[in-house]
Amino acid sequence: MVPGMRRHAFPSAEAAERQGREKVGTITDGIFKVMRTGCVAAALLSGLCVAAQAQxxxxxxxxxxxxxxxxxxxxxxxxxxxxxxxxxxxxxxxxxxxxxxxxxxxxxxxxxxxxxxxxxxxGGFASERPPSGSYMATCRDIRVSAGWLKATCQDSRGRWVDATTATGWCSAGRDIANIDGRLTCR
Known part of the structure; x- marks a missing residue:
């Protein structure tokens, strides 16, 4: 050894390889953590996109x-x-x-x-066409007769009940909804 020089301890080849694997492990763990977070965020956002596509x-x-x-x-x-x-x-x-x-x-x-x-x-007349509304998802046998919207709608207990409302009662832009087996404007 040269006088005045410090001796550096170099790790053995085995120790260097182990240290390298540990660093690679922490890097890949970090990458996978970011990817996993990104995938969860993408899944949540795609759920929002599907909800936004409801028509x-x-x-x-x-x-x-x-x-x-x-x-x-x-x-x-x-x-x-x-x-x-x-x-x-x-x-x-x-x-x-x-x-x-x-x-x-x-x-x-x-x-x-x-x-x-x-x-x-x-048959029927063009004016007798049932108006659109969220009620259509939980009602069946939907028809319009003499200005009245008639349907068989599910109530909160899952029973099918007859429901009726005047077609002109709900102003344009408002939703006709099935609320517990009743046709309601909201």
Missing amino acids: QVPSGSYLQTCGDVQAYGGWLKAMCQDRSGGWVEAELVLSSCGAGTDIANENGRLVCKAANIFGFGG
């Missing part, structure tokens, strides 16, 4: 024989009756129906049909 349920003749109607992300989903009276899950891409078409239930399938000159599939 108003479109009117149509299908509402007379379909229930549990939901519209979101460009899709319409519902439980619809087939010819035997059974309930089947049905869905439709909303963009597949052009303006002036009727969304109809054909044997448990949601389809687009050209509206007849009197309104939508099966």
Whole structure:
């Protein structure tokens, strides 16, 4: 050893390798922690995006024989009756129906049909078309007759009850809702 120089203790090759692995371990742990946090945030945000995509349920003749109607992300989903009276899950891409078409239930399938000159599939008048509203998700057999909106709606106990309200009662821009089996404007 040269006089005046300090002796440095160099770690053995084994100790240096172990120290390197520990540093790599802490770096990768940090990267995975950031990735995990990012994934959780992305999952939460995607849930918000799906919620933001919820849409108003479109009117149509299908509402007379379909229930549990939901519209979101460009899709319409519902439980619809087939010819035997059974309930089947049905869905439709909303963009597949052009303006002036009727969304109809054909044997448990949601389809687009050209509206007849009197309104939508099966008669009635254009003014007798059911108004849109959140009630459509929990009501079925929806119809308008002589200015009255009539439907069979679920109450808070899950029972199906008849509900009626005047179609002109709820001003434009307000929602017609099913509140415990009653059609209400809010």
